[in-house]
Amino acid sequence: MAVALTAVAATTRSILLRDVEHRITRLLAQEAGEFAHFEEQGFDPETGRRFTEPDRLLRVFLERQYADADEELIGLVRRAGRDPAKLVQPRDIPTGRPLRDDAAARRAIFASKGPTGTLRRAAGEIRWAKVDVARHGDSPEAAFVVAFHPERERAKADEVFRILLAISGVALLMTTGIGWAVAGRILKPVRVVRTAAAQLTEQDLTRRIPVQGRDDIAALADTFNGMLDRLERAFAAQREFVDDAGHELRTPITIVRGHLELMGDDPAEREETVRLVTDELDRMSRIVEDLLLLAKAERPDFVSPEPVQLAELTADVFVKARTLGERRWELDGVADRAARLDPQRVTQAMVQLAQNAVQHTTQGQTIRIGSRAGGRRIELYVADSGPGVQPQDAEVIFERFRRGTARRGARTSGAGLGLAIVRAIAEGHRGRVRLHDTEGGGATFVLEIENAEKTTERNGAGS
Template structure:
């Protein structure tokens, strides 16, 4: 017997799947949120650059100092007037009035708070002014500087330009802080989810562990353990189905043990008889022939006992019956024809049911033949035996009535047990006492009952009563 290698516990797998999905969701939220925030900051920067450039172009077209109202002829002075009169930069935003003279000298006037003083970096200013693009990004010690410039026509002084710029890293600081806060909250939520999923998975799997423990405690000698069923969820349904499986196993083992007990009990006598006669058999041919006849008779009886025991054991299986639609008049007529060959009795068919039902005709015939054989054993030649069938309500009944010695009241239930025999009348004692037990098994397989009505000295009526609804349901189940 091989033992399965231990794998990852179900509790860990459930927790892993839940946390994996949560981690994926948190990652998507964090990455998506960060991209949205950064995109929003970039849009604000781009719109700010465009707006500041447009405002300067509008101011330059007017060309007047807002304070004096006089035209400003000096281009560089016009830019400085714009800075000092109309601009209120936000944090991480700067405005520059730049003049690059023909000899390379750079003059810069700035407006706004800046992380680093880019106005002192003349080389950076020259790169921005000399760039052919109106918009661009230049690296600085404080991160990328995204800028826009509006150059004015060159004058004798050199090349004047209006430059507006944003420090991208500083502008993104609020977005980065929001993402860090989101990651912190996500981490706390992830840890809480891990603890909750561990507890919840344990509570969900607790009944399954109970089922596993019960299965481990079940042995061939003890099938009485059952799982407590609480609630109406899937776990409760699993426990209920497990209990039903245990019921079936217990019944199967009970049937097996009963078969072995019955076989050992009933076969011991014929085996002893055969063994004893063979041991004492002499050389006389007549004696040998008699011993052979006795042994053959006992072996035949053993064969009948084994066949009956096998039939009773098979009655516990779901394929014991093969229900099919059958005509009641035809079935009753066939039973009557078959039982008449059992013995010279005055057979009377007193009732014949009408209609069609669904049942196992062969098993019902077997039960009726057994009841008829039982009646034959309790009657003499020429005596009357009546049989019939009838439908009443939701049931169909088959019966056999004899005029034998009857059955005492205290024996009426016990006679349907295995190896039971009645104490009255002219019963043939050669049987094993399994006939009525077989009749009972066939009736119960149809979800029906076996009945007996008798008075001592006044005969007996044996019958089986099968519920039509139960027979139809059984047929539907067996054929599915």
């Protein structure tokens, strides 16, 4: 702003000085033109005839003129062997040394060959114009000179420049003060955000920023509060996850250590101990693999969608699930359409649901696998005829390391990560997994995925 104000003041001064120069040029040209016209057309008021004497011409013209404050009108007449005689208007000139009192300057102007010029003196610059009178050969006998002293006009422009600089300085100070105050008010919420961020720790994520107004700063504070909410939930989930994982891994480690410490020299006992230890290590390996899989669920490349025929995928899942246990497996309705999804992840989720159904049913009970579609949505489902899921367990069972408490007779040996993996796969496809009761008893798990293909359905056969 300081540069801009200075540039405005300097530009204004330059424009004023240019106007002064143009006005002086016009004034000199006007006065010289008026004298030239008078010389050609004027008559002596005493004789009524044309002027014949330069002195008389200059005297009559000067008597009829009124010069500006900084302007001098002078008549110069040649005198043999002496400086040109001067005819002037009897008035004061507001300058240090007028032209009428400067013989050297008058002599230089009278001897000049040009009609206009600028005379630079120690006493001040003079802009002049000259009209020669009664020229005989190459030497004029007289001349009319109009001289202008530009110092005062230029001083006025300089005074305006100084005034503009002073006003600009005051405006700059006022603007700086106002800007400082306004910027302080605008940035106060930002400082609050910064202070809140600096005070955040893993142990205290409860601080929130008060949101006032509806401007961008309020939106920033609201966004920051939303981020803190997500961080608090993430840290809480992380702590719970670490605690649960530590508990689940600590159990098989304790079992392995206890059996190894108690293992004797009997070959049968050693063989049984190795079997038990190997079984626990396998369970630990499965827990670690499931944990790694759930960790990958946060990455954008967790699922790799590709065009898939849903009927073929459903049939493949059915074939693979039949090997999980001696149950009455049925291939239910099959959606015959193309879908864009990750076949490996969906197969993994469906097999996990089938394994869950096997664990909560007995030999000979029915498990149905199928798919259906409608509009932009496709569904793959596994329905069993087991004891079902109690309402209080419906949400809990999809959390990590959580198992239902009411499916009686279940023979579960997992860590409680299977259904959490299913939910992660569904959410990776921008879908969800939901649970409802099976008609006639049991539980039905539905993997719901958003899609946009036309659909037809056909019935499958049971086995």
